[in-house]
Amino acid sequence: MKIHALPSFLRPLDKRSSLVALALAIVVAQAGCAAPHTVTRPGIPPAGAPVEGISVTGTGKAFGQPTIARATVGVEVRAATADVAMRDVNAGVARVIAALKGVGIPESDLATQNLSLHFERDEPPPPRPAAEPMPAAPKARPVTAQANDASSDSKKSPAGNYRAQNTVVVKIRNLDKAGAVLGTATGAGANVMFGLAFEIEDPRQLEEQAREKAMADARARAAGLARLAGVRLGAIVSIQESPRSVPAPGPVMMYKAQAADIPIERGELLVTTVVNAVYSIAK
Numbered sequence: 001m002k003i004h005a006l007p008s009f010l011r012p013l014d015k016r017s018s019l020v021a022l023a024l025a026i027v028v029a030q031a032g033c034a035a036p037h038t039v040t041r042p043g044i045p046p047a048g049a050p051v052e053g054i055s056v057t058g059t060g061k062a063f064g065q066p067t068i069a070r071a072t073v074g075v076e077v078r079a080a081t082a083d084v085a086m087r088d089v090n091a092g093v094a095r096v097i098a099a100l101k102g103v104g105i106p107e108s109d110l111a112t113q114n115l116s117l118h119f120e121r122d123e124p125p126p127p128r129p130a131a132e133p134m135p136a137a138p139k140a141r142p143v144t145a146q147a148n149d150a151s152s153d154s155k156k157s158p159a160g161n162y163r164a165q166n167t168v169v170v171k172i173r174n175l176d177k178a179g180a181v182l183g184t185a186t187g188a189g190a191n192v193m194f195g196l197a198f199e200i201e202d203p204r205q206l207e208e209q210a211r212e213k214a215m216a217d218a219r220a221r222a223a224g225l226a227r228l229a230g231v232r233l234g235a236i237v238s239i240q241e242s243p244r245s246v247p248a249p250g251p252v253m254m255y256k257a258q259a260a261d262i263p264i265e266r267g268e269l270l271v272t273t274v275v276n277a278v279y280s281i282a283k
């Protein structure tokens with residue numbers, strides 16, 4: 001009986017070779033299982049890819065009457081000392097607040113905005129032109145005398161006054177009486193007034209009107225572009241709304257007390273909404 005040798009691939013492996021082969025098989029199997037794969041849905045671009053379609057911007061505007069007004073009123077005083085300035089300005093503001101409460105402004109609609117105190121140095125008057133030739137300069141004093149004079153001058157307090165200011169923000173809900181309220185403040189001693197502005201306390205209804213007009217404007221623009229390009233407008237792909245804009249009248253500056261009612265024209269406020277929309281192109 002003749003015995004033939006087995007082929008090399010059928011020969012039994014030693015123990016070490018068997019372990020190496022098994023490890024390689026496990027690594028290959030794990031690599032095949034962990035291979036990454038991407039599932040792409042048709043019609044949806046991958047994240048970060050530029051959106052294809054017609055991109056437009058629509059604007060919507062809505063006008064409305066203001067419902068409240070805010071004004072800053074206060075008292076400003078000047079005094080030789082800081083204590084006197086603060087005492088006088090606080091007493092003046094207390095009278096203004098009491099007068100505002102007396103005409104129906106609740107305490108919740110009054111808020112202190114600014115309380116300040118600083119020293120204002122008196123500026124020396126400009127020198128007058130000499131009418132006659134200047135006299136000859138006097139002889140120089142001894143050095144010790146000059147030093148003593150400089151030392152005495154440095155100990156003198158600078159000339160000037162302390163200026164104190166105390167202001168309060170007033171919310172006026174009855175706009176028909178806005179002029180009377182401000183007149184009451186000035187009549188009670190307020191000599192500083194600024195920042196009068198009208199607002200819409202709850203602008204949600206106007207925002208919705210402006211939003212509807214902005215979307216209609218965006219679609220009309222997209223349809224016009226599609227018609228000019230000779231394509232059909234598809235479904236909307238993305239919408240982004242910009243922050244609303246509610247411009248207010250400019251500030252009113254006033255530093256003169258007057259007891260009479262102040263004429264107020266409230267006008268209209270404008271709410272603007274801007275949307276950025278992307279429409280697809282129909283196949």
